[in-house]
Amino acid sequence: KAGVTQTPRYLIKTRGQQVTLSCSPISGHRSVSWYQQTPGQGLQFLFEYFSETQRNKGNFPGRFSGRQFSNSRSEMNVSTLELGDSALYLCASSLDGGYTFGSGTRLTVV
Amino acid sequence: GQNIDQPTEMTATEGAIVQINCTYQTSGFNGLFWYQQHAGEAPTFLSYNVLDGLEEKGRFSSFLSRSKGYSYLLLKELQMKDSASYLCAVRDFTGGGNKLTFGTGTQLKVEL
Numbered sequence: 681k682a683g684v685t686q687t688p689r690y691l692i693k694t695r696g697q698q699v700t701l702s703c704s705p706i707s708g709h710r711s712v713s714w715y716q717q718t719p720g721q722g723l724q725f726l727f728e729y730f731s732e733t734q735r736n737k738g739n740f741p742g743r744f745s746g747r748q749f750s751n752s753r754s755e756m757n758v759s760t761l762e763l764g765d766s767a768l769y770l771c772a773s774s775l776d777g778g779y780t781f782g783s784g785t786r787l788t789v790v
Numbered sequence: 791g792q793n794i795d796q797p798t799e800m801t802a803t804e805g806a807i808v809q810i811n812c813t814y815q816t817s818g819f820n821g822l823f824w825y826q827q828h829a830g831e832a833p834t835f836l837s838y839n840v841l842d843g844l845e846e847k848g849r850f851s852s853f854l855s856r857s858k859g860y861s862y863l864l865l866k867e868l869q870m871k872d873s874a875s876y877l878c879a880v881r882d883f884t885g886g887g888n889k890l891t892f893g894t895g896t897q898l899k900v901e902l
Contacts, residue, residue, distance in 0.1 A: 715892075722877075722892055723877065723890075724892075730887065736885045736889045772890075774888075778835065781833045
């Protein structure tokens with residue numbers, strides 16, 4: 681079966697711009713969570729969605745937002761990009777508690 | 791809050807056994823995961839413990855003691871391809887949903 685698909689794989693944006701990342705979970709998985717990975721901070725939880733509802737949110741500023749659609753696909757948006765937002769953004773889909781990660785989107789802010 | 795500690799780096803010899811420790815402090819504990827991550831790739835699932843004891847899966851085993859807030863990942867018959875970062879992650883059920891809190895990872899280098 682298909683895994684977790686994240687698009688795009690790579691992205692370069694300028695400070696102040698906004699960006700939208702997409703995640704398509706494994707078919708049948710209704711939970712999608714997002715993580716930011718940086719060399720200094722490691723993997724940090726952004727938010728979790730289940731059946732189109734945000735169930736949990738990490739300690740990130742309001743510039744970071746997300747949503748989930750009725751087909752379980754999820755998007756996350758970062759507005760007013762800062763240099764420190766450069767990171768690998770990973771999404772994970774879950775069914776019954778196990779987590780499968782996508783390959784991530786590598787965002788570089790210049 | 792949550793706090794997860796694991797060693798930053800470890801080096802071991804091909805064919806040997808290595809144990810990577812993880813200690814945690816958390817509320818709402820709902821399971822502990824180990825993931826392997828090669829540079830530039832996604833984390834891949836290795837093991838999951840929610841009850842105390844040892845879970846064995848081929849060359850990999852993981853142990854959990856909830857009362858001590860302690861887990862370890864044991865890798866046997868090390869191969870060069872096992873050189874990677876190993877991430878300990880605790881699942882918390884808080885705020886109405888689950889989230890994984892990760893340690894900073896242990897970079898394992900396997901040498902000849």
